[in-house]
Amino acid sequence: MLHIPATAFLTGIFTLLLIILSLHVSFRRRDLRVGLGDADDSALRRRIRAHGNFIENAPLMVMLCAALEITGYIPAQFLWGLVAAFIIARILHALGVLRLPGGSQAIGMLLQHVAMLVGAVALLSGLV
16 A cells, blocks of 8 residues: 555645635625626635635645655655645635735745745656
8 A cells, every 4th residue: 555644634634725715615605696607796706716726726736745755756854844835835825815814825826836846846856
């Protein structure tokens, strides 16, 4: 059996975050009685984008984490650092888009891109 605890942890946390973001959209849709679209409601638009941006980026982070963990190209402590950065980045970004306290969309995106770049370089470096 393949043992990939960092990837499993990241996947579990990201699944919980996805559920929260999805419910956030659903509850606003329910309150507005809107099945499709955004009803020209800025709060619903922000919720849709927070959810959408998560879906656009989180799966690649999980795949990158899995590839790094399976190949063993980086030490476990470094991998767990990337996992922490991925989680913090996604939380900061979502809170920033939703304009909730403690969030920063820009810092979240910057941290995400730096962590993904570091992970990608480590993965590609391990191949040569």
